[in-house]
Amino acid sequence: MQHEPELLSPAGNWDCARAAVANGADAIFFGLSKFNARLRADNFTDEDLPELMEFLHAHGVKGFVTMNTLIFTSELAAAEAQLRHLEQSGVDAIIVQDLGLARLARTVAPSLEIHASTQMTITSPEGLEFIDSLYHLERAVLSRELSLKEIEKFSPKECVPLEVFVHGALCVAYSGQCLTSESLGQRSANRGECAQACRMPYELVVDGETKDMGEQRYLLSPQDLAAVDLIPDLVNQGVVSYKIEGRLKSPEYVAAVTRVYRKAIDDAVAQRESTVTERDRYSLEMTFSRGLSTGWLAGTNHPYLTHGRFGKKRGVRVGTVENCGRGWIILNQEGPVGLAPGDGIVFDAGENRNLEQGSRVWKVEGNCLSFHHKHSKINWDRIKPGIVIYKTDDPKLNSEVRAMWKNVKLEPLRSGLNITVTGCVGEALILSCNGISVSSAEKLEQAQNRPLTTETLVDKIGRLGNTAYELGSLDNQLEGDLILPLSALNRLRRALVEKLDQQAAAEEKAAPKPATGRLADVLPSAEQLSQATEQAAELSALTRHPHQIEAALENGIKRIYADFEDIRRYKEAVEIVRAHGGDATIHLATPRIQKPNETGYFKFIDRSAPDGILIRNLGAVTYFKGRDELYKTGDFSLNCANPATAKLLIEEAGLDHLTLSYDLNINQLMDLLQAAPANWFEQTLHQHMPMFHMEHCVFCTFLSEGTTYKDCGRPCETHKVQLRDRVGQLHTLAADVGCRNTLFNGRAQTGARFYDSVRSTGLHRYRIDFLDEDKTTTARTLQAYQQLIEQKRDGHMLWQDLGALEKLGVTEGTLEAKTPHSPK
Structure with a gap:
């Protein structure tokens, strides 16, 4: 079954939801205060749900709730209650990690679509086959480590509808398989509490010796994903949903990124040249990025994805310092992006990122940049020729992007009505639409002049401006030249709208049929519990x-x-x-x-x-x-x-x-x-x-000149490698048969007590x-x-x-x- 491509945007709050809708999202995904993998987002409340879903549906947008964490035994009853509430509130789908929760959803809230989260770690057609056999999924979100060639192996046009991340931050570890935050700080990534240990600096210890890595300190921090140029390939493959990461991001980020990918998807569907401009690409990089890459989608290239030079938002590289003095620099500009007064910059000297310096530009005179001595705290003794400069903030762009959602008036979608008009001399005129009919109190008469024409009927019946409808088509089946007072047509139009509103309200209030299933149906039975026998x-x-x-x-x-x-x-x-x-x-x-x-x-x-x-x-x-x-x-x-x-x-x-x-x-x-x-x-x-289980190979990236296992020389087979974290703890790195790396906690964990x-x-x-x-x-x-x-x-x-x-x-x-x- 073919599906129209869907653009799925993140929403951490109301402003982000409006930004997504205003810029062309087909659906948004969002979380509530529990059972969601972004607990640090503002998130929505149970009380928000009815209003939010009404807002989304009025604009033709779907709403998916993330219940994408593991569920503990004591939480199952609360999870059941939330599932029932989501169904009653008209939520379109849930995005689920926990296998038991998905079964519970099918049992107690059967009208909710189930989308298998990327946290389920679906990396192969065989894995998808197993999950689909359990739930008959409406959608599966694939792991972000898959390439285009690997996605093609799923046969996207024939299998469960597939969703792929196309933009945003990349986790270095496989989703659902990262135990780092839990192991080091009891903040589980599988519970929405990720502490982002991958964005921290590490030292590389090879065979017991600390390797000088220069400015490469962020050994586990990938660049962000930007697959805008790969959208045509994914559309041709048959991928259904295009997902933007970012429930912790600003509404400006949501607006800018949604707008660009709306263009890219529409272009790909229409099979036309891309209308994405350089300004669009610039907005992607400036609203938030740690550097942009195609992630794993274009295939494996370890050094390209994780270069190790920084782990935070960076913006656009604009050039290097050619000369400098106290309060000014001469910029050696690289590329088309320039600087203007008010722009924010950072000086990248390859140092510890917590010590690096930045400021706002005060004046621009040619390629000379000046900085206000009162508002700039730069230590000019540390600024040297050759230092790289990144543009980190652009107030003008910020205003443009903010206008993309704040200045947009969101008009609800209006339903197109296909109306049939029937009647003959001596009978009432009847309007029929969507199974509803209304009849005039007046009788139709033979027209002596100016009979009712199709044009007249369209004009009078199509006056639906202040309603939730618009005229789609009108089929004039009047028999002969007939006439009716125009006031009667106006009354008929209002009567039809009133009945259509009543029909819509009844459908809106029609709650899903209560599920007959209960939580107990998915749990071990009393008989199973009683059969457990004591064993040595x-x-x-x-x-x-x-x-x-x-x-x-x-x-x-x-x-x-x-x-x-x-x-x-x-x-x-x-x-x-x-x-x-x-x-x-x-x-x-x-x-x-x-x-x-x-x-x-x-x-x-x-x-x-x-x-x-x-x-x-x-x-x-x-x-x-x-x-x-x-x-x-x-x-x-x-x-x-x-x-x-x-x-x-x-x-x-x-x-x-x-x-x-x-x-x-x-x-x-x-x-x-x-x-x-x-x-x-x-x-x-x-x-x-x-802790970390990664497609990213540290051995290949930092101990070889290669880019994949084909040309890396296999340093994993000849060296013992450890990573030293910020507190001095050493953690052992190992590769497996697929060249995937695991970082093991240096301290053993025991349950002896x-x-x-x-x-x-x-x-x-x-x-x-x-x-x-x-x-x-x-x-x-x-x-x-x-x-x-x-x-x-x-x-x-x-x-x-x-x-x-x-x-x-x-x-x-x-x-x-x-x-x-x-x-x-």
């Missing part, structure tokens, strides 16, 4: 090197997961376990991300003949579904945070057990274990938290994840936790001992109970 505690180990497998076997571990960077070594992992004998089983981890044409990874894992699979992505769920001879464990990356999601993954994905979400603190984890059978789960008791409480729920599976530990450390760590589950050591004592065992100590990290976030 067992310890498993996730290994990343063969010597760790050997240590696990020597210490009696029965379930071993292998997660090797080089999956060609998976056969070796299987052979080590088989050669050891006994009843230990080997389970091979899939990559965390699977892109189109990467099912070969699954096939290779399959051919390695493991006992089970550690499933980390939705594509793997589809590939291994129905393979009953393989034990299937859903890993933390499937984001199981509530019993509704757990039930769905166990019953419909066919998984044998699930790793509890790393977003859960101890209280939330306990809530889940009490609301679902404990034997469905496994808890990771000890690990170096995988919470073990007794968790064990009391009946949970019997516990996992230890290793990173780069040697064989001795692996063995000592396993022995310590074995003593814990055998009740030979208490959790508090183990927690203290681990501080000595781990070089950088340990943290309770995400498990530590925290105060709930209070939105503004």
